[in-house]
Amino acid sequence: DAKTTQPPSMDCAEGRAANLPCNHSTISGNEYVYWYRQIHSQGPQYIIHGLKNNETNEMASLIITEDRKSSTLILPHATLRDTAVYYCIVRDPQGGSEKLVFGKGTKLTVNP
């Protein structure tokens, strides 16, 4: 089972920041937080990942709390094309298993 909890759905206005929360209260010290998204039954797409420091790339920012029990994915200026299901996944990249365990994710709808 997924080790994360996410709200099932969120709405955001186009051009505004979308802040997607994720709880991972049982995360272990070696586990990273990964975010993927899936646009309308396409293959999941990697967005960003982090261990404990905040991370930013061209797609998004990832804010991880100091206790690492939760995180927030930030899309700074959401567009209609960002409408998708967003998955928060915790995984130890040096652990025994390479698989990704997907939960139900958050369905983000960006409205015009």
Added chain:
Amino acid sequence: EPEVTQTPSHQVTQMGQEVILRCVPISNHLYFYWYRQILGQKVEFLVSFYNNEISEKSEIFDDQFSVERPDGSNFTLKIRSTKLEDSAMYFCATHRDRGSDTQYFGPGTRLTVL
């Protein structure tokens, strides 16, 4: 940007028939995966493959399923005798090496079993 490709995009088959789904991984990637997603449900891991052998498989991946790299480029998933409940999107994913940050997913094959 290099990408994973999958063929066919849509496969329709009769129950009991064999199907082969094909994936062309990114060229320097060494780890390969199959996932599936039944309509309206979560993406589920099926199997991982490295160095020409299965490294991990889920309970879903029973004797009806097999994987191989027949020619060193394609990575295939075979379902020997399809069932109605095999209808799903099947995604291939690859990544470069162990611990690599990112799994890259293909666009998927929609399998419909009638």
